[in-house]
Amino acid sequence: MDDRIKFDVVVIGGGPAGMISAGRAGELGAKVVLLEKNSKLGRKLLITGNGRCNLTQAEFNVREMIEKFGPNGKFLFSSLSKFGVKETLDFFNSRGLDTKVERGDRVFPASDNAKDVLDVLVKYLSENHVKVLCDTRVIDIKKDGNRITCLITNKGEIVANSYILCTGGKSFPGTGSTGDGFRWAVDLGHNVTELKPALTPLSISEDWVKSLQGLTLKNVRVNVLLNGEKKESIFGEMLFTHFGVSGPIILTISKNVGLLMKKGNVTLSLDLKPALDWTKLDNRLQRDFLKYQNRFFRNSLDELLPQKLIPVIVRLSGIDPEKQVNSITREERHRLVNILKSLDMTVTGLLGFEHSLITSGGVNIKEIDPKTMRSKLIENLFFAGEIIDVDGPTGGYNLQICWSTGYIAGENAAFSAINEK
Numbered sequence: 001m002d003d004r005i006k007f008d009v010v011v012i013g014g015g016p017a018g019m020i021s022a023g024r025a026g027e028l029g030a031k032v033v034l035l036e037k038n039s040k041l042g043r044k045l046l047i048t049g050n051g052r053c054n055l056t057q058a059e060f061n062v063r064e065m066i067e068k069f070g071p072n073g074k075f076l077f078s079s080l081s082k083f084g085v086k087e088t089l090d091f092f093n094s095r096g097l098d099t100k101v102e103r104g105d106r107v108f109p110a111s112d113n114a115k116d117v118l119d120v121l122v123k124y125l126s127e128n129h130v131k132v133l134c135d136t137r138v139i140d141i142k143k144d145g146n147r148i149t150c151l152i153t154n155k156g157e158i159v160a161n162s163y164i165l166c167t168g169g170k171s172f173p174g175t176g177s178t179g180d181g182f183r184w185a186v187d188l189g190h191n192v193t194e195l196k197p198a199l200t201p202l203s204i205s206e207d208w209v210k211s212l213q214g215l216t217l218k219n220v221r222v223n224v225l226l227n228g229e230k231k232e233s234i235f236g237e238m239l240f241t242h243f244g245v246s247g248p249i250i251l252t253i254s255k256n257v258g259l260l261m262k263k264g265n266v267t268l269s270l271d272l273k274p275a276l277d278w279t280k281l282d283n284r285l286q287r288d289f290l291k292y293q294n295r296f297f298r299n300s301l302d303e304l305l306p307q308k309l310i311p312v313i314v315r316l317s318g319i320d321p322e323k324q325v326n327s328i329t330r331e332e333r334h335r336l337v338n339i340l341k342s343l344d345m346t347v348t349g350l351l352g353f354e355h356s357l358i359t360s361g362g363v364n365i366k367e368i369d370p371k372t373m374r375s376k377l378i379e380n381l382f383f384a385g386e387i388i389d390v391d392g393p394t395g396g397y398n399l400q401i402c403w404s405t406g407y408i409a410g411e412n413a414a415f416s417a418i419n420e421k
Helices: 016-027 045-051 062-067 070-082 085-093 114-127 180-187 207-212 248-261 278-291 310-317 330-341 397-420
Strands: 005-012 032-035 099-102 106-109 131-133 138-144 147-153 156-165 196-198 202-204 216-226 229-240 244-246 266-271 343-350 358-360 381-383
Touching: 005 016, 005 397, 016 032, 016 114, 016 156, 016 397, 032 156, 045 114, 062 070, 070 397, 085 099, 085 397, 106 114, 138 180, 156 180, 156 397, 196 248, 202 248, 207 310, 216 248, 229 248, 244 248, 244 343, 248 266, 248 343, 278 330, 310 330, 381 397
Parallel strands: 005 032, 005 156, 032 131, 156 381
Antiparallel strands: 099 106, 138 147, 147 156, 196 358, 202 244, 202 343, 216 229, 216 266, 229 244, 266 343
């Protein structure tokens, strides 16, 4: 490309926030270029939700939604009020993407294919005449006073009136999220809060966990204990892996687990039967043992537990697997109830940015105008998406941050750029 090509708006980063911000800026008549260092757009988007793309959470009450994002959630009030869940669904549905709501109010494309979400965004860019430059790496950002003057890329210099940083975080670096935007933000005078992996699997020390690799448990409760004291409790679905545990409820608690590990020993206490209190579960076992009184213990738990889990529970109970259930003592049965209600796992760590879905931390929200996503330090700089210090639980919340902040950033960057002409 020729040196010093001039645009109204430059968007750096071709993820969800970058694509919707570039499309919105182009929709308003701005001359827009979208820069992506990968060979294709939306590389990380394609792997979200195991390739299905959990594109938002069906929570239409803005205040209820904000509470899910913790202390920094209030920053999102303006963007969610203007382009929230309803507007996001209208955006995709009106462009031919059918959606469905699943357990936990998670919204997916009806096709279960993340590529269909990407296709809508790519078409949005094309319809609004956004110039897309893939394989384009930003090498440096030049400024004069409180304004960016140009970008230095591997393909030459690019000049614009407005610049939007949508470079994502540091999670899944193989998709291009290597944290470049944080470095540029600091170089431009911004403060970046501590970066930590969030929504990440946990490693567990107990050997028996590995034997359960691939087993998904639904409707279970996990209690998080710090030095034996309960700090958090969560109900839902989890997954055993070769290194430990994952799944929706594990990803949701991982950020807090990481913080607690700095203070002491963290244990996960798994309640396999949360719908039954201790006494009711004991009564259930007595009925089962009476029903199958001539069976060996190892064959008596089929109606209570998944097959893959039974050998582990039998071993941990200390009850002879060849013992007939009518010979199991009251003490042995109570020991079994205790295990079913409190199966303990010792957390040894978080798997880190390579396996985390998102990054916690980012550009300090006090330095960004929440109504426009404009930097309070650099007058022609805007931010959107994961680069901002706001993050939420699993279930579509974090992609909603991208849609809301991206749309608002693109809109205001376009207004600012066009007004300067």
